[in-house]
Amino acid sequence: MKQERTSKVKGLLKVLALVVPFLLNVNAFASPAETPGAGHDSVAAVSGNAEVAAAPEAHAAEAAHGEEKAGDVIMHHILDSNVYSFEPFGEIVLPKIVIGGFDISITKHVVTLWVVSAIVLIVFTIIGGKYKKMSPKTAPKGFVNAMETLVEFIRLDVAKANIGPGYEKYLPYLLTVFMFVLLCNVLGLVPYGATATGNINVTLTLATFTFFITQVAALKAHGIKGYLAHLTGGTHPALWIIMIPIEFIGLFTKPVALTIRLFANMTAGHIVILSLIFISFILNSYIVAVAMSVPFSIFIYLLEIFVAFLQAYIFTMLSALFIGLASAHEEHGDHEPGAAHH
Amino acid sequence: MEGLGLGFLGAGIGAGLAVIGAGLGIGNVAASAAEGVARQPEATADIRTTMIIAAALIEGVALFGEVICVLLALK
Numbered sequence: 001m002k003q004e005r006t007s008k009v010k011g012l013l014k015v016l017a018l019v020v021p022f023l024l025n026v027n028a029f030a031s032p033a034e035t036p037g038a039g040h041d042s043v044a045a046v047s048g049n050a051e052v053a054a055a056p057e058a059h060a061a062e063a064a065h066g067e068e069k070a071g072d073v074i075m076h077h078i079l080d081s082n083v084y085s086f087e088p089f090g091e092i093v094l095p096k097i098v099i100g101g102f103d104i105s106i107t108k109h110v111v112t113l114w115v116v117s118a119i120v121l122i123v124f125t126i127i128g129g130k131y132k133k134m135s136p137k138t139a140p141k142g143f144v145n146a147m148e149t150l151v152e153f154i155r156l157d158v159a160k161a162n163i164g165p166g167y168e169k170y171l172p173y174l175l176t177v178f179m180f181v182l183l184c185n186v187l188g189l190v191p192y193g194a195t196a197t198g199n200i201n202v203t204l205t206l207a208t209f210t211f212f213i214t215q216v217a218a219l220k221a222h223g224i225k226g227y228l229a230h231l232t233g234g235t236h237p238a239l240w241i242i243m244i245p246i247e248f249i250g251l252f253t254k255p256v257a258l259t260i261r262l263f264a265n266m267t268a269g270h271i272v273i274l275s276l277i278f279i280s281f282i283l284n285s286y287i288v289a290v291a292m293s294v295p296f297s298i299f300i301y302l303l304e305i306f307v308a309f310l311q312a313y314i315f316t317m318l319s320a321l322f323i324g325l326a327s328a329h330e331e332h333g334d335h336e337p338g339a340a341h342h
Numbered sequence: 343m344e345g346l347g348l349g350f351l352g353a354g355i356g357a358g359l360a361v362i363g364a365g366l367g368i369g370n371v372a373a374s375a376a377e378g379v380a381r382q383p384e385a386t387a388d389i390r391t392t393m394i395i396a397a398a399l400i401e402g403v404a405l406f407g408e409v410i411c412v413l414l415a416l417k
Binding site: 314 | 394398
């Protein structure tokens with residue numbers, strides 16, 4: 001029994017190790033979408049600065065100036081850029097690559113994605129190797145044990161609970177996406193780290209994976225006929241003109257909601273921390289700094305550590321839930337009985 | 343200038359309204375979940391999962407609103 005489980009976990013880790021480079025590649029492909037956006041943002045930021053800079057001159061005074069600086073610093077922290085800065089020690093200017101009109105230069109967030117992929121790959125390769133050497137009777141120790149807890153948590157409480165029988169097929173994806181999102185989130189809280197999941201292109205790429213896996217799961221479970229029948233909601237043909245657009249839009253709202261949720265959560269936390277820090281600079285007061293900025297930003301920072309885990313969990317869990325809903329055979333709890341027999 | 347000021351005001355009010363909606367919604371979810379757990383402690387795990395999913399969906403809608411407000415404020 002124990003051996004069986006160990007071999008299962010071992011197989012999982014192997015697949016995980018195989019999937020990660022794929023993810024890495026796709027993230028490299030994701031960069032064309034990434035950088036034009038960043039370019040627009042920086043252009044927008046520059047023009048915005050010009051407006052804001054013009055405004056305080058007409059009006060009054062230092063407060064507006066402080067706000068402008070705070071806004072600049074926050075935007076610089078949130079947005080992607082071609083410079084990876086290690087503030088007091090200098091900065092690395094990353095190469096700008098443009099091929100066929102697509103800006104696929106390696107930006108700060110792309111570097112972060114590669115670092116995350118490398119960490120996940122190395123950690124799970126090592127752990128997989130340890131499982132190979134381990135005799136079935138000994139329990140794993142230390143870090144391996146901690147990772148086993150996470151893997152088992154995703155396997156039992158997320159995949160098995162939401163997808164049901166046949167969940168093993170989707171487990172590698174769910175595990176990979178959980179570890180990847182978790183590490184991206186946590187790396188944003190480390191000094192000199194960037195929050196790659198605070199970039200909407202990254203979260204959109206991840207949600208697109210979930211979308212395609214969900215559709216393939218639905219097609220496999222119901223066949224092309226059942227898949228199309230599902231789009232009608234099982235209603236009378238007279239209602240199809242309403243039902244089909246609604247169900248069709250419903251297909252796309254799920255990944256969009258996943259995208260926005262992760263992106264907004266990770267971005268909002270960083271904005272809140274920096275705003276709290278900058279309150280003391282805007283008000284120019286030590287009392288505010290000691291009584292408010294420091295304790296509140298530490299509190300939000302601790303909350304952010306929790307949010308990093310929670311959002312990774314929610315992303316994985318909703319992915320599992322969507323796959324489970326798409327591939328469910330009999331129980332359509334939230335549909336009317338007419339929809340059940342396809 | 344007047345229009346720009348009104349835009350910022352709209353963004354602020356919109357953000358507040360979205361938070362009120364999300365707060366009411368998640369509050370309702372949490373209250374019902376606490377009640378459910380108190381009545382049926384053995385169903386805690388199921389209730390927690392359902393609660394997190396519902397809260398995440400509510401939060402998602404609220405975040406759509408917040409993103410629109412941020413876009414308004416940055417434009």
